[in-house]
Amino acid sequence: MDRTFGVVSRELLTASDGLSFLRGIIDGSHPAPPFAGAMDFELVEADEGRVVFIGRPSPRFFNPLGTIHGGWTATILDSAMACAAHSTLRPGEGYTTLEMKLNYVRPVLPESGTVRCEGRLIHRGGSVITSEGSLLDARGKLLAHGTETYIVLPARKEKS
Numbered sequence: 001m002d003r004t005f006g007v008v009s010r011e012l013l014t015a016s017d018g019l020s021f022l023r024g025i026i027d028g029s030h031p032a033p034p035f036a037g038a039m040d041f042e043l044v045e046a047d048e049g050r051v052v053f054i055g056r057p058s059p060r061f062f063n064p065l066g067t068i069h070g071g072w073t074a075t076i077l078d079s080a081m082a083c084a085a086h087s088t089l090r091p092g093e094g095y096t097t098l099e100m101k102l103n104y105v106r107p108v109l110p111e112s113g114t115v116r117c118e119g120r121l122i123h124r125g126g127s128v129i130t131s132e133g134s135l136l137d138a139r140g141k142l143l144a145h146g147t148e149t150y151i152v153l154p155a156r157k158e159k160s
Helices: 010-015 018-027 034-039 070-086
Strands: 041-047 050-055 094-104 115-124 128-136 142-153
Touching (some): 041 070, 070 115, 070 128
Antiparallel strands (some): 041 050, 094 142, 115 128, 128 142
């Protein structure tokens, strides 16, 4: 499927629950965010509390050492962990990242093949969400992993 990229209005973003919105990105009824096209990765699975991205590391993401820049790795992990949190949102809710911690285990290279990045919910409270993520190469070897913490932004009250 050819993906479209773009930004939706806040009203559309918060009109349904988070999982429905993410599934809309997968089925193409919502555009994928523009940075996902630039970074060459995509959301391919979404369930409540769990998402999967696939990515294609290539030489265009090299750092001066000839490995994939850590920012690319951080971005795909951030996306997976954040979308695991996003999948738990109720209509009208938002969230933002409070903290991110990453561990780089092995270098990411084009030879890593198509990588798989899974984000998983650790905890969903009333005001704080935590998630974890892992990035695996095409053979299933761990490349990097991390955790994130988010604050839940409650649904906006209608003004009367």
